[in-house]
Amino acid sequence: MIRQGLLGQLITDLCALPGVGPKSAQRMAFYLLQRDRDGAMRLAETLLSASKKIAYCEQCRTLTEDKLCRLCADKSRDSSMVCVVESPADVWAVEQAATFKGVYFVLHGHLSPLDGIGPEEIGLNLLENRLAAGDVGEIILATNSTVEGEATAHLIAEMAKKYQVKATRIAHGVPMGGELEYIDSGTLSHAFNGRRQV
Missing domain, CATH: 3.40.1360.10 (Dna Topoisomerase Vi A Subunit; Chain: A, domain 2)
Incomplete structure (x- = not known):
């Protein structure tokens, strides 16, 4: 397997993302470099800016670029x-x-x-x-x-x-559109224990 130079490093770094394996990382790298160099530059600039500017909200601890996130400030x-x-x-x-x-x-x-x-x-x-x-x-x-x-x-x-x-x-149980025969026993147990009057 050829994994050298910047291209190999890019593929390796993309593999660090959750759910991205070597083949997916390779497809992403080749797509960005062959078909969307402008998109690759925007992505790189956004990642760099986000990693420098985004921190935790002082009140709720979600990710934000301000002291208070938009939800806490609302x-x-x-x-x-x-x-x-x-x-x-x-x-x-x-x-x-x-x-x-x-x-x-x-x-x-x-x-x-x-x-x-x-x-x-x-x-x-x-x-x-x-x-x-x-x-x-x-x-x-x-x-x-x-x-x-x-x-x-x-x-x-x-x-x-x-x-x-x-x-x-919050309630746990049978999802909307779910069929009982396909629901696992733990979920079904939660659904019965959390039942309410209609």
Whole structure:
């Protein structure tokens, strides 16, 4: 396999992206260099600028180029309702649903004692400061439905209880358009346990 010089380095660096294997990286590199050099230059300039200017929002910890992200700076949003998510990508996912009008707190991970990730590493001290300030009325736990995500949600719920803040968990279960025979037993169990009156 020929992997030398700048072309080889470009392919190797593109492989660092999640979900991009050697063949995909090779296709991207050849496309940019053969058919879209202007696009390659724009991409390089944008990546360079983003890596220098984008940091964490001082309030919710999502990615932004300002001190406060556009969501935290938006006075029309309900700052007493805080949705806790694991990553900035989760903020984008919830926002695309266009139903949540509160604000966020991004953990940048979940509790994982085996990996040395405890409450401090995911910013729970900062979240506790917000709860202690008394401005939060409800905390919505939108961590992933994994063992670590559930453990993280449980710890945050206990923290909320300490400050008399209502803690709710997003529903997990059968997706829209899903057929029961194709749903795994864990998801189906969650759906039955989270049932509500109609």
